[in-house]
Amino acid sequence: MTRRRVAVLISGRGSNMASLIEAARDPAFPAEIVLVASNRPGAGGLDRARQAGIEAVAVDHQAFPDRAAFELALDGALRARSVDLLCLAGFMRVLTPGFVEAWAGKMLNIHPSLLPLFRGTRTHERALAEGVLVHGCTVHYVVPELDAGPIIAQAAVPVVPGDTPDSLAARVLAQEHALYPAALRMVCTGAVRLEDGRALFREGWDGDAALLNPPRRMGGA
Numbered sequence: 001m002t003r004r005r006v007a008v009l010i011s012g013r014g015s016n017m018a019s020l021i022e023a024a025r026d027p028a029f030p031a032e033i034v035l036v037a038s039n040r041p042g043a044g045g046l047d048r049a050r051q052a053g054i055e056a057v058a059v060d061h062q063a064f065p066d067r068a069a070f071e072l073a074l075d076g077a078l079r080a081r082s083v084d085l086l087c088l089a090g091f092m093r094v095l096t097p098g099f100v101e102a103w104a105g106k107m108l109n110i111h112p113s114l115l116p117l118f119r120g121t122r123t124h125e126r127a128l129a130e131g132v133l134v135h136g137c138t139v140h141y142v143v144p145e146l147d148a149g150p151i152i153a154q155a156a157v158p159v160v161p162g163d164t165p166d167s168l169a170a171r172v173l174a175q176e177h178a179l180y181p182a183a184l185r186m187v188c189t190g191a192v193r194l195e196d197g198r199a200l201f202r203e204g205w206d207g208d209a210a211l212l213n214p215p216r217r218m219g220g221a
């Protein structure tokens with residue numbers, strides 16, 4: 001098995017990044033984390049990655065005249081390490097269509113809602129305001145439109161009486177930490193791939209983890 005070379009892009013504390021690093025410590029996991037990059041030099045996740053023995057670099061977007069120049073530097077750092085796949089994990093920088101197209105089918109994001117509900121920010125607060133009884137998280141392929149890419153995997157949690165945005169966020173985050181490694185495994189093993197703008201699931205794929213609610217398969221018939 002050739003392990004795919006993965007970079008994790010962060011902007012903050014990096015708890016999802018840490019869950020990916022932890023999963024990839026298993027030599028049988030089909031990916032290795034070869035780089036963590038942050039657009040914010042102060043991101044706590046950078047130190048966390050280094051403590052785990054992973055190369056971590058800051059590509060400070062404020063040091064570049066425009067988005068294109070920042071992305072050129074970021075892309076250079078990724079290509080220099082022969083990165084195959086990108087995992088966005090709390091990466092708070094909108095990427096241009098050019099960058100997204102260059103990594104099409106090779107860039108994943110985790111979003112703290114059951115997409116297509118609650119794209120954007122403050123998802124937990126908005127979910128509570130809407131009175132939904134089920135909330136969760138989604139791993140999806142990245143497309144130019146924000147939080148709109150084809151869904152790879154989702155996990156749901158209940159909303160319970162007395163929930164606050166923080167308590168709900170914590171419940172969702174625990175699922176994120178299981179979901180992201182499972183979704184990355186699916187991509188690396190070919191259980192799912194991006195084709196014609198859709199997530200195409202391998203025929204016979206029966207789900208990687210009980211907690212996942214796998215989207216309907218689209219292969220075959």
Ligand code: GRF
Nearest residue numbers: 013014015016090110111112
């Ligand atoms: C997570 O809730 C993730 O879904 C969202 O941003 C948050 C990042 O948290 N995109 P962390 O940095 O992974 O702890």
